Amino acid sequence: MTTPRSAVLERLAYTLAAPVLAAAPNLCPDSPVNQVVQLAGAAGIGGIVLAVRSDEPGAGRKILRWTPLVAAAAIDVAAGHTAGFGPYWLDGLLAAGWAAAGLLVLPYSRHTRRRHRPALAAPAPRPAPAEAPEPAAPVAPDDDADNLTRGVRMMWEQAGMPGRTHVVKATRHPCQQHDMTILLRASETGRPITGLSEAAVAAPFGVPTSDVVLSDIPAQPGRQGGPGWMEARITPDAGQRRRKAPTDQERWVDKVGSPKGGAPGSELVHKTRDDERGVTFYRAQMTDTTETPRIDLAKVCRALGLPEDDSRVFVLTEGAEFLISVFDTPPLSPTFPATRELLTPHTKTGMYVCGFSITGQPVHNFVFQHDKNAAKHGLVLGVTRGGKTQFFAVTMVAESNAGQIVWLSSCFKDEKTTTLGEHIDRQGITPIYMARQLRAAKALCEIRAEMPWTHDGKPHDYKPGDPRCPYKQLNVYADEFMTASQDPEYGEFIQADGDALTVMGLKYGIGFNPAGQSPFAHNGFSTEMKDNLRQNSRPVIFNMGSPGATRKAAEGTMENAYDVPTIPARYAPKEGSAIERAMAGEAEPENGVSTGGVAVVVLDNGRAVLMKALYVDFDTDLADLFPSEINRLTDHEISELDKRGLWFDWSEPEPRPGEFWPEPDEDDNGGGKPRRRGGGGKGGGGRGFKSGRRAEPEVTSPRQALEAIKSLTDA
DSSP states (O other): OHHHHHHHHHHHHHHHHHHHHHHHHOOTTTTTTHHHHHHHHHHHHHHHHHHHHSSSSSSHHHHHHHHHHHHHHHHHHHHHSSSSSSSGHHHHHHHHHHHHHHHHHOGGGGGGGGTOOOOOOOOOOOOOOOOOOOOOOOOOOOTTTHHHHHHHHHHHHHHHOOGEEEEEEEETTTOSSSEEEEEEEESSSOOOOOSOOOHHHHHHHHHEEEEEEEEEEBBBTOOOOTTTTTEEOOOHHHHHHHHHHHOOHIIIIIIISTTTSSSEEEEEEEEETTTTTTTEEEEEEEEEESSSSOOOOOHHHHTTTTTOOTTTEEEETTEEEEEEEEEEEOTTOOBOOTTTTTTOOTTTOEEEEEEEEEOOOOEEEEETTTTTTOOOOOOOOOOTTTTTHHHHHHHHHHHHHHTTTEEESSOOOOHHHHHHSSSEEEEEEEEHHHHHHHHHHHHHHHHTTTOOTTTTTTEEEEEEEOOOSSSSOOEEEEETHHHHHTTTTTHHHHHHHHHHHHHHHHGGGGEEEEEESSSSGGGTTTTTHHHHHHHHHHOOOOOSSHHHHHHHHHTTOOOOOOOOOOOEEOOOOOOOOHHOOOOOOTOOOOOOOOOEEEEEEOOSSOOEEEEEEEEEOOTOGGGTSSSOOOOOOOOHHHHHHTTTOOOOOOOOOSSSTSSOOOOOOOTTTTEEOOOOHHHTTTTOOSOOHHHHHSOOOOSSSSHHHHHHTTTSSTT
């Protein structure tokens, strides 16, 4: 038997190293040989420690491999600490024993031959004769599965059992050649199905991933459910048909309700066509009813193949539901004539029709607040020629038909306001007229607070529709209020009395109806005024110049910022392709028809509705709309106003002496200089005065400068 060469070399190394190990520490204590031996022993100790701490197999072989180095280092250290070769030649005996131990246990090199070829001394194993393979037994049919299920199982097993699942049953879809549903369960009992994707299911059957849908299944009688079971719908035939000719529901799911769609997370409830009105309705709702719809109307139109036309496509949101209305023609382009019947308020609720919405529904406003037992305010916003004065006519007719008094003032002369003045109590222009009107209305609050009622002789708060009330409701209109409140002469009085009237007027049957082009504080609408107007009216916002400005104005009058519908600039249906016209060098189509009279109405619940206001034709006689007699103040109210110097022709161009400011005082030089103070005069006043209406005080110290800054109107 041949001894391996590694074993021979290892025996020779032990034989030669034993004398050196015994003699080196005694003959040459400082020899590098001792240091080498000790370093080798330290390395052996480190190797043993690592082998003990390691979790890998073969730790014993590693320890046995490092043991000779550690033992040699120990003998070298012991020999260095004994006198000479020690008693009884102990150093030599230890070295000889170390060599004998190595020779007896040899060869250690065999411990390094794991997973290698056997040593040369080992006999080569004879190859065992190959056994003839037993013929595979035929697979017995399991659980009486049908041919489809068996074929699917075979394809599933060839794919490596994706997701470590087993096919329980495969069911063909009716009238389909390839569509089917397969029921899967985890191969190991009690293990959930994990790692199974649409791609892993689609690959064995060679279908697109989009044609595979995975879903959980509930427990049924005779079958478990839960995470250990799953159902996979494989529909290549239906998917091909869906891509070519999808239904409305499928198109909505794929392009509208998808995460990147125009209304993510929504589902189509139904699609309805109204041929009589020429409109198609798409009613949808959020899959999770706790979510709020996030609708990109232009994106929805592109997904559904609808025209992206603001004048024909509208969206209405209510909670988790929303309605998209697609009209054949702009629904707000027709004119809705005002009639006496529509503008006659209900005697109990005070409601009347002021216009019609995009769906043809009547939109109501009120002439008093029946639920609050008070009068009402009004807020009308819009740019020039937007329809504010037209809407004034609608509301004034309704209030006059309800037996109420109407006053109207404006900054600039207008044909329509002059015509309305023939059918109401008082009407005039210029800022001074508006200031006098508001001062009289404010003083009328004090007068009515002292007017006794007939049934008990005591004054009471205003109660709409109560026949015992000794006075009628008064509605004060201020057109172009924003411009008037910025007037250098009377703007301060107009704004101050307007603020006071919105606060105290409702209790005494006086409503304030300003109109302007902005509802914000820097344009005359203080926060106090805007809050009172918003809570005690239905704000009406006409076109503000751009959809963004209209939306901002509407949100400024709403308690909560709901979705605000867009008012298009004009009714201009899109004709053809702008790209094709640009390539052909053709002119763009005409602008279309103006959207005057279209407004956003903020209802009581804060929801904004788009409507077309009723049209009052000023070219005809308005007597058919207004009552035969004009409603006016009582004699007692006029007498009390006259006592305060507030009942006269408010159209006088110049203020009366002491009307707005005190009489001029004589100064030290004898010259008369007026000292005009805001709030002076009879019947109330403003909050301050303009710097150009009084003598400027001389500033000689920092404190006086600070007081002067505080007294500025805009500070």
